[in-house]
Amino acid sequence: MTTINYNGLSVFIVVAREKSFTKAAAELGISQSAVSHSINALEESLGMRLLTRTTRGAAPTEAGERLLSNLAPYYSGIQAELAALTELREKPSGTIRISAHDHAATTILWPKLAPLLREYPDINIEINIEYGLINIVTERFDAGVRNGSQIANDMIAMRISPDYRMLVVGSPDYFSRHPTPQTPHELISHNCANLRLATHGGLYAWEFAYEGKSLNVQVSGQMIFNTSPQMLTAAVEGYGLAFAPEDILQPYIESGQLIAVLEEWSPYVPGYHLYYPSRRHALPAFQLVLEALRLPTS
Numbered sequence: 001m002t003t004i005n006y007n008g009l010s011v012f013i014v015v016a017r018e019k020s021f022t023k024a025a026a027e028l029g030i031s032q033s034a035v036s037h038s039i040n041a042l043e044e045s046l047g048m049r050l051l052t053r054t055t056r057g058a059a060p061t062e063a064g065e066r067l068l069s070n071l072a073p074y075y076s077g078i079q080a081e082l083a084a085l086t087e088l089r090e091k092p093s094g095t096i097r098i099s100a101h102d103h104a105a106t107t108i109l110w111p112k113l114a115p116l117l118r119e120y121p122d123i124n125i126e127i128n129i130e131y132g133l134i135n136i137v138t139e140r141f142d143a144g145v146r147n148g149s150q151i152a153n154d155m156i157a158m159r160i161s162p163d164y165r166m167l168v169v170g171s172p173d174y175f176s177r178h179p180t181p182q183t184p185h186e187l188i189s190h191n192c193a194n195l196r197l198a199t200h201g202g203l204y205a206w207e208f209a210y211e212g213k214s215l216n217v218q219v220s221g222q223m224i225f226n227t228s229p230q231m232l233t234a235a236v237e238g239y240g241l242a243f244a245p246e247d248i249l250q251p252y253i254e255s256g257q258l259i260a261v262l263e264e265w266s267p268y269v270p271g272y273h274l275y276y277p278s279r280r281h282a283l284p285a286f287q288l289v290l291e292a293l294r295l296p297t298s
Contacts, residue, residue: 015039096123
């Protein structure tokens with residue numbers, strides 16, 4: 001039976017994930033030569049190459065990719081359990097990393113989690129704005145936030161917001177120069193601010209519903225963004241139409257800066273859910289995050 005140095009496996013996971021010996025050494029707090037020695041010893045014991053070295057870094061071989069995909073979840077689990085043991089004897093502490101849309105981050109995460117930072121100074125909150133559907137385990141996030149319809153079956157999900165409505169808006173100046181659309185189909189003749197979806201590289205199709213029937217419209221325009229605040233700015237300044245959640249649009253609508261159209265076609269979408277692997281629930285700091293974000297029951 002092959003004898004494996006398990007410390008070498010943990011070093012390999014960091015190098016393969018970072019694709020760099022230098023970055024791995026910095027993260028692990030050891031020298032680059034020590035990292036190289038660990039990887040060489042691991043490859044020698046296994047009798048196969050796990051990483052391809054280049055002048056720009058390191059890339060996993062086919063065997064390395066297989067080893068990484070199978071070991072990384074266990075490695076993350078071990079780290080989580082060790083952190084949990086540490087927190088059992090100390091007050092809640094540590095960094096909680098969450099991936100979320102900017103809308104959820106602005107309207108839900110920050111307002112509800114900010115008070116934790118004052119009450120628990122040893123807790124750190126990292127919120128990463130991401131529209132793509134990522135693997136939160138391999139990307140080392142403690143949790144993610146997405147609409148309820150987008151949650152993977154192997155995750156625990158907790159609702160943190162009610163359903164919300166999407167609206168099409170434009171400025172008075174824009175509508176003084178362009179006709180008001182009466183149906184979603186007419187949007188194809190308007191200058192619309194598009195949203196680029198990172199996961200697929202495509203543009204988000206605006207979603208509508210009327211009398212129980214759904215309709216998606218692929219709009220076009222001069223502007224493409226990968227987060228929604230820029231879309232809102234473009235609409236307010238009269239460059240085109242935007243499609244965004246009603247709650248962030250409401251102040252602009254009430255002030256007259258934006259006008260909502262196609263409201264009878266505007267659908268409600270499933271509310272946001274926080275999702276996470278089951279082991280994260282054990283961490284005291286994460287438990288506080290759950291309680292802060294949990295949607296009150298009526």
